[in-house]
Amino acid sequence: MDIRVSLFLLRILIASFLLGSCQFKAQQIFNQEIEENIKLESTLLGVSVVADSLSVPWELVWGPDDWIWVTEERGYVTRINPVNGEKKVILRLPIGKRPEGAQAMIVHPDQKQYPYVYIHYKRVKSDGIRYNILERYTYQNDTLVHPKLLLEYVAGRGHTGSRLAFQGKERILWATGDQAIKEDTQDLSSANGKILRMDLEGNIPDDNPFPRSYVYAFGFRNMQGMVVTPQGAIYTSEHGDATDDEVNLIVPKGNYGYPSIEGMVDNDIEREFALKNNTIEPLVAWTPTIAPAGLDYYSSEKIPEWTNSLLLTMLKGQGLRVLTLDKTGKRIEREEVFLEKLYGRIRDLCISPAGDIYIATSNHDWNPMTSPSERDDRILRIARVNSAVKTPLTAKSRAEETISENSGEIIYQKFCFSCHKAKGAGLEGIYPALADSKVVRDKEKLLHILLEGSSAGDYAMPSFKFLKDEELFEIINYVRTSFGNKADSLSNSEIVSYRNQKR
Ligand code: HEC
Structure with missing residues (x-):
């Protein structure tokens, strides 16, 4: 570049900097953050x-x-x-x-x-x-x-x-x-x-x-x-x-x-x-x-x-x-x-x-x-x-935030994730892991804890009685087949009959 041109550019740069410096600085402190x-x-x-x-x-x-x-x-x-x-x-x-x-x-x-x-x-x-x-x-x-x-x-x-x-x-x-x-x-x-x-x-x-x-x-x-x-x-x-x-x-x-x-x-x-x-x-x-x-x-x-x-x-x-x-x-x-x-x-x-x-x-x-x-x-x-x-x-x-789809994974995100965490890992000493859990493998026990909740330990598991039969079906079978669990699926009629027998 010609030396005169670059000096000229430099001068413009300095001038504009001096002119705008106060405003520039005030904005920068705020804007850069x-x-x-x-x-x-x-x-x-x-x-x-x-x-x-x-x-x-x-x-x-x-x-x-x-x-x-x-x-x-x-x-x-x-x-x-x-x-x-x-x-x-x-x-x-x-x-x-x-x-x-x-x-x-x-x-x-x-x-x-x-x-x-x-x-x-x-x-x-x-x-x-x-x-x-x-x-x-x-x-x-x-x-x-x-x-x-x-x-x-x-x-x-x-x-x-x-x-x-x-x-x-x-x-x-x-x-x-x-x-x-x-x-x-x-x-x-x-x-x-x-x-x-x-x-x-x-x-x-x-x-x-x-x-x-x-x-x-x-x-x-x-x-x-x-x-x-x-x-x-x-x-x-x-x-x-x-x-x-x-x-x-x-x-x-x-x-x-x-x-x-x-x-x-x-x-x-x-x-x-x-x-x-x-x-x-x-x-x-x-x-x-x-x-x-x-x-x-x-x-x-x-x-x-x-x-x-x-x-x-x-x-x-x-x-x-x-x-x-x-x-x-x-x-x-x-x-x-x-x-x-x-x-x-x-x-x-x-x-x-x-x-x-x-x-x-x-x-x-x-x-x-x-x-x-x-x-x-x-x-x-x-x-x-x-x-x-x-x-x-x-x-x-609110409608956009609430996911209406009913898959087990989504029910897990909505209702279980906040305690049992990603991959059913739980939180040590507080929320049990759902991976390799005896309760998850045992149909009766799993239905029982989901419907009745449990306060046996220091931290309570709430009851999920309010879930509809289809939602229970989805979440139970999701948990039984995720996080490395390989239990068989419960049928909808098994869930309905367990519920009726408790009523
Ligand atoms: C507010 C926290 C919380 C939420 C939400 C929650 N749980 Fe729990 N869950 C617990 C606690 C605490 C225990 C241990 C209860 C006990 O031993 O008395 C537990 C225990 C369990 C167990 C037994 C695990 C074992 O091996 O002992 C299963 C299965 C389970 N929860 C499934 C679920 C599912 C499925 C959902 C979602 C529908 C869910 N939980 C939502 C807190 C929660």
């Missing part, structure tokens, strides 16, 4: 990594300091700068190994008047018993000090919820799990399977619906999401057993029916219980289950398609679900799924005042579904962008 784009009707979104190398972030809170406050299961409370990902660990809780761990947290939005942070965690105490502990900390000099115990009670091995939320400035709601003791959820003297309500000091307020009781609402299985909207509506998300995950709209004194009612009231036993106990149906229920977790309300206009929606993260469903509410907030008008199976399990989210959404992966938790990526667990930002770096992803509707 965009990993995926999402296209809504008229809004383009970008997904970028804000922080990585976390271990099961359970709670994400947008703090009054404009940082993201996070609990990690291992007991850390960390503040994370959403702009550059800088992390500051401000508390290390004295917890042991799973199933202990830090879970729900709320940071009082008015730190000047109430410099408080509330945390729920599980810990084995010196008596050898595992407790659910709710403590209040004071935020001072960038650490959390002066723990005050508000409430503690015995924890189960699983189903410990949980979420916390402020109701106004001076009330706290605590959504608990049933601790795998179903009966407790209808027992008002037990803290299990409840929404508990207290004041900022942990006392029972005079205006609680049941006098001298923490209970605000009851009859829940395992809630992992709760939000109070600016209008004061309370929504929760809840894990069902083998069927019927739910989102509920909470009213004081409400009975949400578990364990007698799962999902909608749709059989005679449930109808009878509902009539007697004046129970409340969920806004929506999901079978196959999706393992709904963090729940937040999107009030911003930044992403207009999502204004007045509930945003719900999913563990088993591995993505973000957007539930658009109607004007009354009592009905869901539209349901869409985003980022399905792209980042693995998603445990929680928070929304910034600017209307950006932050979600956290949970790929290092006790029930992994994919092998964690090198950078897991991550916090990702979903925010409006001007241009796409990739062919944008679009929403899936």
Whole structure:
């Protein structure tokens, strides 16, 4: 190339760089991190990594300091700068190994008047018993000090919820799990399977619906999401057993029916219980289950398609679900799924005042579904962008997500995979392998465990009674002929007669 031409080009290059440098730099910081784009009707979104190398972030809170406050299961409370990902660990809780761990947290939005942070965690105490502990900390000099115990009670091995939320400035709601003791959820003297309500000091307020009781609402299985909207509506998300995950709209004194009612009231036993106990149906229920977790309300206009929606993260469903509410907030008008199976399990989210959404992966938790990526667990930002770096992803509707085909393999994916895993390998010490299993080879035993479930061990196998005869036929014969199993097939009539004999 002629030297003059190249000098000329160089000059243009320098000039354009100087001219555009400010704008260029600002965009680059943001754009270089965009990993995926999402296209809504008229809004383009970008997904970028804000922080990585976390271990099961359970709670994400947008703090009054404009940082993201996070609990990690291992007991850390960390503040994370959403702009550059800088992390500051401000508390290390004295917890042991799973199933202990830090879970729900709320940071009082008015730190000047109430410099408080509330945390729920599980810990084995010196008596050898595992407790659910709710403590209040004071935020001072960038650490959390002066723990005050508000409430503690015995924890189960699983189903410990949980979420916390402020109701106004001076009330706290605590959504608990049933601790795998179903009966407790209808027992008002037990803290299990409840929404508990207290004041900022942990006392029972005079205006609680049941006098001298923490209970605000009851009859829940395992809630992992709760939000109070600016209008004061309370929504929760809840894990069902083998069927019927739910989102509920909470009213004081409400009975949400578990364990007698799962999902909608749709059989005679449930109808009878509902009539007697004046129970409340969920806004929506999901079978196959999706393992709904963090729940937040999107009030911003930044992403207009999502204004007045509930945003719900999913563990088993591995993505973000957007539930658009109607004007009354009592009905869901539209349901869409985003980022399905792209980042693995998603445990929680928070929304910034600017209307950006932050979600956290949970790929290092006790029930992994994919092998964690090198950078897991991550916090990702979903925010409006001007241009796409990739062919944008679009929403899936509920119908598209639910696979209607009835083959054994698909039934396995829908109903068995979350526990028994790929190739029927199981999870050591928790879920038995279905490869080379005596129970799989034994027709009677296999039918029995599928129809009755089993809680002989520490972890329970739910009953799959609700499957139709054809579906049972497909799943039984799939399991008996997969994962290296070479058992003969059961006929449809064998299944029907086994069922009839048990009726
Ligand atoms: C929520 C987790 C979970 C789901 C979902 C689940 N199982 Fe299980 N399964 C278990 C647990 C836990 C056990 C052990 C139960 C026990 O020993 O009491 C088990 C045991 C079994 C056994 C006996 C294995 C042995 O060798 O002892 C079979 C067979 C089985 N499950 C099949 C299935 C099939 C088929 C499905 C899907 C239709 C399914 N399971 C769904 C948790 C689950």
